[in-house]
Amino acid sequence: MTAAPDFVAYPEVRRAVRALLEGRPGTYRRPVPACPEWTVTDLLGHLTAIASRVLARHGGTPPAPAGTVPELLDRWDDLGEELDRRLAEAGGRSGEVMVMDAYTHELDLRAALGVPPPVEHLAWAPSFDVLVRGFSASVAGRGLPAVDLRTTGGSRWTAGTGRPKVSVTAPAHDLYRALAGRRSPAQLAALEWSAAPEPWLAAFTWGPFTPPTHPGV
Structure with missing residues (x-):
């Protein structure tokens, strides 16, 4: 996109x-x-x-x-x-x-x-690119293997450096909110991971973003 x-x-x-x-x-x-x-x-x-x-x-x-x-x-x-x-x-x-x-x-x-997220929005793609770069730096800075980020709609990004060792898949809105610090550790772990997600959960704390203790929206 x-x-x-x-x-x-x-x-x-x-x-x-x-x-x-x-x-x-x-x-x-x-x-x-x-x-x-x-x-x-x-x-x-x-x-x-x-x-x-x-x-x-x-x-x-x-x-x-x-x-x-x-x-x-x-x-x-x-x-x-x-x-x-x-x-x-x-x-x-x-x-x-x-x-x-x-x-x-x-x-x-x-x-x-209580208003649903937009189906399409001109700010989604540029904003998501910023979030992927920030999360990617967080993954690399913690010495973690790269992550293959996937939406259920088929879009993909690599966060971190090198060949991805794990993938995480979610609807586009949920993946965005996860990268923007709006999903709790439990919600992050409940996404569709190809391997145990625990080593990567800390990387969701980066820049101004910290996952909430309670379920986010």
């Missing part, structure tokens, strides 16, 4: 999040289980803060802070419009971690609101 450039994938996330939140004012204080310390409003505040930080790094001037969910949505769109342009000028890959973060939190938001 060809990954969409950042300036194409990022507005797709913004549109999806706006569609999820507009018309649901009663959900703004709802907890987000995948981010236990956050409400829906906190999650949106995080997304706008990350956008401000990336825009400043690209030479832009972020707008003034906002507070309510409607204000945050408008602010994120304002930031995003300039970010999309600057990311396009930079070649379309300098914001890939930001896109992954935003899409991962879109999935967190969907889970909090």
Whole structure:
């Protein structure tokens, strides 16, 4: 699957999040289980803060802070419009971690609101590529044999270095959530592994991600 450039994938996330939140004012204080310390409003505040930080790094001037969910949505769109342009000028890959973060939190938001994950999404492929690279570095850094990552739809990636010694297979959404720290050790072990998974479970803790103690969503 060809990954969409950042300036194409990022507005797709913004549109999806706006569609999820507009018309649901009663959900703004709802907890987000995948981010236990956050409400829906906190999650949106995080997304706008990350956008401000990336825009400043690209030479832009972020707008003034906002507070309510409607204000945050408008602010994120304002930031995003300039970010999309600057990311396009930079070649379309300098914001890939930001896109992954935003899409991962879109999935967190969907889970909090009881909305199924999207069947297709322009941010899925570039975000998954970022997660595979991070997990791959974690596998290699722990001196573990490489892992053959497989979706039930037939897609495959190698995480780690050398010839894979084990494979793990899951539906695309579950594999994504596993790599993004949203699946507990028990859930990770319950995926379809070709060998005992225990040596590789520690590798799912990497970068900002730590598997939750209790079952994730």
